[in-house]
Amino acid sequence: MTDSIRIPLIAGNWKMHLNLAQSVELAKAIRDAAGDSPSEIAICVPFTALTVVAEVLKGSRVRLGAQDIFWESQGAFTGEISASQLADSGASYVIIGHSERRRLFGDTDEAVNKKLRAALGAKLNPIVCVGETLDERQSNQTFRVLETQMAGGLKGFAPADLASAVVAYEPVWAIGTGVTATPEQAQEAHRFLRRQAAKLYGEGFAAGLRIIYGGSVTADSVDGLMSQPDLDGALVGGASLKAPSFNRIVHFQVPSKAV
Numbered sequence: 611m612t613d614s615i616r617i618p619l620i621a622g623n624w625k626m627h628l629n630l631a632q633s634v635e636l637a638k639a640i641r642d643a644a645g646d647s648p649s650e651i652a653i654c655v656p657f658t659a660l661t662v663v664a665e666v667l668k669g670s671r672v673r674l675g676a677q678d679i680f681w682e683s684q685g686a687f688t689g690e691i692s693a694s695q696l697a698d699s700g701a702s703y704v705i706i707g708h709s710e711r712r713r714l715f716g717d718t719d720e721a722v723n724k725k726l727r728a729a730l731g732a733k734l735n736p737i738v739c740v741g742e743t744l745d746e747r748q749s750n751q752t753f754r755v756l757e758t759q760m761a762g763g764l765k766g767f768a769p770a771d772l773a774s775a776v777v778a779y780e781p782v783w784a785i786g787t788g789v790t791a792t793p794e795q796a797q798e799a800h801r802f803l804r805r806q807a808a809k810l811y812g813e814g815f816a817a818g819l820r821i822i823y824g825g826s827v828t829a830d831s832v833d834g835l836m837s838q839p840d841l842d843g844a845l846v847g848g849a850s851l852k853a854p855s856f857n858r859i860v861h862f863q864v865p866s867k868a869v
């Protein structure tokens with residue numbers, strides 16, 4: 611397993627924040643600071659901001675993403691957005707199975723699996739989120755939860771189908787809490803997830819799979835996290851809403867993965 615085959619991905623998750631003018635301003639600041647960072651950069655914006663932010667990012671190296679998707683291609687599904695509608699809006703990434711979707715809106719592993727299939731069908735790059743709650747960690751259920759979410763979410767594909775898929779390890783206890791997993795805790799979970807990926811789809815697939823970390827990543831914590839061998843990037847919530855912090859995260863500094 612080498613790091614060199616996995617290009618780091620730094621993805622911002624704006625959640626339900628910012629109006630259109632603020633979205634344009636932030637997207638411009640991120641675009642203009644991207645420079646020649648070898649990391650891939652994506653910003654996952656609210657549905658309503660997709661088209662305006664797409665305009666800002668046109669011709670730049672910052673990719674546009676959405677925060678959820680519905681699995682049907684069209685029809686009477688009030689309030690939902692299909693994969694082709696996302697692609698049509700300029701998105702190339704989509705977050706699937708974020709813990710807020712799982713906890714507040716009932717997304718199951720089966721739903722994650724269907725959303726993943728829809729995203730891949732529309733050539734969107736899916737970011738599939740998995741992660742344990744604090745209770746689960748404290749009762750030594752972390753690996754069991756990660757195994758179940760990986761197996762359920764990613765089941766039924768050929769390895770080649772999943773070439774563009776990214777897995778985000780997002781311990782629920784670290785999301786929006788200001789409590790970041792230590793680099794060692796994150797590495798332990800990422801190594802476990804890579805082993806699960808190998809069991810599901812083989813060593814070659816696992817070696818190429820990007821597994822990114824999310825959970826209170828900041829400009830101060832990113833370098834330590836990214837120094838771990840199985841961390842291939844970050845999914846960033848709060849710190850992606852301000853250009854200086856997100857841009858510093860994009861330009862993380864680790865000798866072997868340096869920007």
Ligand code: PEP
Pocket residue numbers: 623625708780784785786787788824825826827845846847848849
């Ligand atoms: C997230 O929303 O995926 C996230 C990791 O949020 P935060 O960075 O704010 O913890």
